[in-house]
Amino acid sequence: MTPYEKAFRGKNVLITGGLGFIGSNLSIRLVDVGANVLLVDSLIPEYGGHLFNIENIKNKVRVNISDVRDEHSMRYLVQGQDYLFNLAGQTSHLDSMEDPYTDLEINAKAQLYILEACRRYNPSIKLVFASTRQIYGKPEYLPVDEKHPLRPVDVNGINKMAGERYHLLYNDVYGIRSCVLRLTNTYGPRMRVKDARQTFLGIWIRLLVEGKPFEVWEGDQLRDFTYVDDVVDALMMTATSPDADGQIFNLGGEASIRLKDLAALLVELNGGGHYQVRSFPPERKRIDIGDYYADFGQIRSVLGWHPKVSLRQGLAQTLSFYREHLEHYQ
């Protein structure tokens, strides 16, 4: 067991969005290393929460169904916690454009509820906030480091930007220790595959496992991908390191890949499958960011994090998971 895993033994850990993709993978690891885990999730059908995600640990964690927009429940739930992994969020770019208010309530206002609750009732808690590469907008240079200007191309990116700034502000002004991780495309078992609300890759995997063709839009865009176990490492390392307090860190992948090459790799790993390369639908084109891949040198140098799972290995494990469990995710 690594030092950052040992640090969680016997600790009280709250995870918002705990039944979601990343939250559930994190909770499985935390249970394994001996933490007392409390999961908060709204189980809104369009979001990532899913009870099957914690099927293997359901008797070893506590689950509290509530919404981060419920100021009163958050006020109670943060009390007595050593760590808070703040992963709940609205993640769909298109949903944020169609209903900007709901996105604002979840990604900005509810973050203030959580931080105010910590400030008043548990100021010694340590928070890690899951932000997104989406806030950079269309890259001005590659790879994108943390100093890259922020010019979000959707309402979601703007509200996530506010959400991460609140965390840094409460760190700086009130000493509520917080760290921000800017995630790129995260993939792995328990990712949402029902639709493209979290990432297009989810729907590709589902259709592939179902034996149906999937669509690749354009295909020449470069993207980077982080396997969920590597994200879990980063979350636990930042939570337990004082060097991370008040910091922003990009996550990234070992190498960037063009989407058409990703599609081909998936088909190869699946032992067959079909896809069509198509041009962007107009509502998607408007918010396309072109190529993106992150410079994660900062978290590598400060905390020693780097992605350990290759894309080939991670995708194979993901396909294997959905071949076995797809019925629960449709």
Next chain:
Amino acid sequence: MTPYEKAFRGKNVLITGGLGFIGSNLSIRLVDVGANVLLVDSLIPEYGGHLFNIENIKNKVRVNISDVRDEHSMRYLVQGQDYLFNLAGQTSHLDSMEDPYTDLEINAKAQLYILEACRRYNPSIKLVFASTRQIYGKPEYLPVDEKHPLRPVDVNGINKMAGERYHLLYNDVYGIRSCVLRLTNTYGPRMRVKDARQTFLGIWIRLLVEGKPFEVWEGDQLRDFTYVDDVVDALMMTATSPDADGQIFNLGGEASIRLKDLAALLVELNGGGHYQVRSFPPERKRIDIGDYYADFGQIRSVLGWHPKVSLRQGLAQTLSFYREHLEHYQ
């Protein structure tokens, strides 16, 4: 009359925060050049709106008392307007820390109401949004240009950052023409002098005119100041120039000045007065940004704007206004 003034003749202009400091000065100019002016203001006592501000033009403008958080009234009011100067906002840094939710509702959520109303009911409107230097946080270099990283030191700065980004997003994605001005310390007749909610300078001026001593905190900080007539020029120039669409421009002053020198200049112009230099109260020290002055080269090169009123002249006019009208502003 300048070309940008002529452009407003016979045009319909909506000003949110229209009874406030900048809104009222803008409306006086707009009436003068022949625009049809509609002012929206909530008249919340802690904010800048004040009916005496439009005493001289009260029969030449329409006034609609409502709050930008009133989604329904905004939906109606934007219709038929050629220009919208979006000046309403919560401006107090300390209030934003004590009640972050109200600041969020006004400076972020209500901005979405306004933009959605424009998108649905008047997509050919042109907007100018009043943002603030506060979003830069503590300067990393001086003078601060528009590329300076954004690291707000209070909730107000974070929400204003979201508010300006919404405007740019609606410009880029939906073609709702918008421009953002980042104001520094604006001063002049009709500024709030009752307390320090807009700027410390307001309360200095009131106490000086009342013959009472005022307090200077620290005193060595460099700041820049823009006289309100120069801000009105910038608002009208950006509104009428297609080159400003989707742009962010800093405003600034002719020169920066240390606060203790500003205090001495005020006393000189007033022909007497007293002040004490004191150290920061702790709650203020936490969010102090040190020296700040803006690089306004961008709006100078794109639109030809530059400050025309010297600090000496502007302060003299401001003192003169409050010597005559202080009874209305106490």
